[in-house]
Amino acid sequence: MSDQPVIFEEVSAANGRRVGFARLNAEKALNALNPAMIAALRPQLERWADDPGIACVVLHGAGEKAFCAGGDVVATYHAIQEAEGGRSTFCEQFFEQEYRLDYRIHTYPKPLLVWGHGIVMGGGLGMMVGGSHRVVTEASRIAMPEITIGLYPDVAGTWFLNRMPGRVGLFLGLTGARMNAADALYTSLADYFITAEHRDAIFAALADVAWDDDPELNRGHLSLLLRRFADGCRGERPDSNVLEHIDFIDHVTDRHSVAGILEAMRESSPEDKWLATATRNLELGSPTSARVIFEQFRRGRHLSLKQVFRRELAMSVQCTRRHDFPEGVRALLVDKDQNPRWNPATLAEVEDSLVDAHFEAPEGLDPSPLDDLPE
Numbered sequence: 001m002s003d004q005p006v007i008f009e010e011v012s013a014a015n016g017r018r019v020g021f022a023r024l025n026a027e028k029a030l031n032a033l034n035p036a037m038i039a040a041l042r043p044q045l046e047r048w049a050d051d052p053g054i055a056c057v058v059l060h061g062a063g064e065k066a067f068c069a070g071g072d073v074v075a076t077y078h079a080i081q082e083a084e085g086g087r088s089t090f091c092e093q094f095f096e097q098e099y100r101l102d103y104r105i106h107t108y109p110k111p112l113l114v115w116g117h118g119i120v121m122g123g124g125l126g127m128m129v130g131g132s133h134r135v136v137t138e139a140s141r142i143a144m145p146e147i148t149i150g151l152y153p154d155v156a157g158t159w160f161l162n163r164m165p166g167r168v169g170l171f172l173g174l175t176g177a178r179m180n181a182a183d184a185l186y187t188s189l190a191d192y193f194i195t196a197e198h199r200d201a202i203f204a205a206l207a208d209v210a211w212d213d214d215p216e217l218n219r220g221h222l223s224l225l226l227r228r229f230a231d232g233c234r235g236e237r238p239d240s241n242v243l244e245h246i247d248f249i250d251h252v253t254d255r256h257s258v259a260g261i262l263e264a265m266r267e268s269s270p271e272d273k274w275l276a277t278a279t280r281n282l283e284l285g286s287p288t289s290a291r292v293i294f295e296q297f298r299r300g301r302h303l304s305l306k307q308v309f310r311r312e313l314a315m316s317v318q319c320t321r322r323h324d325f326p327e328g329v330r331a332l333l334v335d336k337d338q339n340p341r342w343n344p345a346t347l348a349e350v351e352d353s354l355v356d357a358h359f360e361a362p363e364g365l366d367p368s369p370l371d372d373l374p375e
Contacts, residue, residue, distance in 0.1 A: 005036040007062070008044055010054070017055035017211040020048045021203070024061045030069035031061040033123040038097045042104060049109050055211035055218050057108070058203065059127065060115035064139075064196075067116050068124025071098060073149060077329040080320055087364065091320040095154075096369050098123060099309045102155050103373055105130035106305060111219045113226075116140055116184070117196055126155025129189055133222050136181035137196040138236060142189065145176035147285035149332055150324030150340065152293050152358075154316050158300035159308045163188060167253035168242055170297045174261065174290055175278035182240035192230040193237045202229055241274045248275060258282075258290045259347050286324040286340070287347045291355045299359065306375060310368045317362045 007023040022041060024031040048054040061067040071094070079090035105112060105127055114131035116124075120142045128134055136142070144153035144161075153161060153173045161169030164187040171177070172187070184190035194202070202225070209221050242249070252264040265279045282290065292315070300308060319325040323343045331340035344350050361368065 004040070005034065006040040006044070008040075011207055013055060013207045014210050015212070016053070018051075018053050019206045020044075020054050020057045022057065022059050024059075024068055027061075027063035027065070029072075030066035030119055031063070031124070032069050032072045033098065033127070034072040034075065035094055035097065038094075038101050042097070042101050045101075045104055045108065052213075054110065056111045056113065056206060056209075056222060058113045058115065058206070059105075059131065060199075061118070061124075064118060066119035066124070067114070068121075068127060069119045070122030070124055071155075073122075073151075073329050074333050076320065077326050077334055080326045086321050088320055092317055092365065092369075095313055095316045098126070098155065099313055099370060100373070102126045102130055103305065103309055103370075106156070107374070108132065110215045111222045113222060115199060116142070116190060117199070121145060123155055125189065126157075129156065129160050132219055133192070133226060134184075134190040135192045135194050135226065136184045136190040137194060137199075138181065138238065139196055140179075140181045140184060140190075142179040142184050143176055144173060145178075145281070147174065147176050147289045147293060148281060148328065150286040150289050150326075150328030150342070151319055152289055152296055152315060154312045156305065156308055156312070158296055158303060158312060159305055160189065161297060162301045166246075166250055167297075168246070168249055170253050170294070171249045171278075172242075173293045173297060174258065174282050176281045176285070177241075177274065177278040180238045180241065182238050183242045185237075186240045186243050192226045193233055194226065194229045195233050195236055198229050198233070202226070245272070245275060258287075258294045261294075262290075262347070286328060286342050287344055287350050288322075288324050288342070288354060289328075290347065291350045292358045295355055295359070304375070306370070306373045309373065310370045311359065313368060313370055314361050314365060315358050317365055318358045318360070321362065 007025050009021040010018045013019050048057050076091050079088045112131045113133045114128045115135050116128045117137045118139050146152050161173050181193045252261050255261045270276050328340045
């Protein structure tokens with residue numbers, strides 16, 4: 001087995017073209033995204049974008065458990081502990097480079113297939129959602145659970161949560177509720193449901209596609225290939241938890257505060273396991289994160305993609321300089337005592353000024369390092 005963070009391969013295809021494959025290679029860590037992965041993946045994507053012989057790119061994860069379980073937040077925790085004066089250069093650079101990678105995937109000039117099998121969370125979803133062709137399987141488990149670690153749904157969460165039906169994005173951001181493949185289709189996080197057994201056949205079939213010079217035509221070629229497989233898998237698609245509970249979601253998110261939403265969820269006393277877990281996540285998550293997520297959704301609905309990444313870089317760095325993010329990572333992933341000591345400890349104690357501070361440019365990051373992203 002190679003110890004390279006990302007395994008790259010090029011396969012010869014029809015019409016003299018090639019297909020580029022990039023496989024995240026940290027199976028034991030559920031392919032958690034780390035700086036070495038980003039440093040390998042970004043420049044290779046650029047090379048493939050500039051190579052006229054590359055017709056299509058595929059991004060997938062090693063093993064059968066996960067495409068990518070998120071960013072390496074444990075590394076950011078240790079960097080925060082070692083930082084002097086509360087400012088971690090490692091964290092600033094990690095978030096900046098991660099968002100540059102995500103932005104490039106969103107704006108990639110060629111068809112980019114993301115095979116979203118298994119766990120797809122946090123930073124993994126940030127990569128998947130930007131692909132031109134996003135496939136989920138019967139094993140896909142998708143979430144933005146940042147409220148449980150004192151963060152917020154970043155990696156363009158401001159963008160894609162606001163583009164879900166109604167206020168579904170707000171609900172998912174506040175609760176970190178886990179989604180299946182059907183939920184991903186309903187919320188526009190994915191495009192195709194195809195059972196995992198077809199992966200190798202699809203990857204092999206890419207070599208037989210009559211690729212063209214025009215990337216738009218090639219996107220169409222890839223769509224037809226994937227649709228053929230997806231049509232044969234319709235009967236195996238799971239039911240959507242989000243769609244099943246859409247009336248509940250609409251009802252509770254009519255409130256104009258996090259406290260009101262949580263009160264409505266408690267009053268409804270959901271016996272359904274999916275809703276009960278969502279309610280518990282909001283109850284036990286960081287109160288500051290909950291308030292920030294509510295404002296993230298409200299303030300971000302009209303932002304461009306570039307504006308989203310610029311704002312989220314500021315928000316993420318602000319989180320690294322405050323209490324709840326490192327404390328949440330400590331409790332859930334480092335010491336694993338499952339008992340984060342949030343500060344402030346309740347929604348009522350979270351002052352508006354603290355929430356507003358998360359949306360301000362951090363010291364040392366004004367102007368934003370992401371100002372150079374193309375429009």
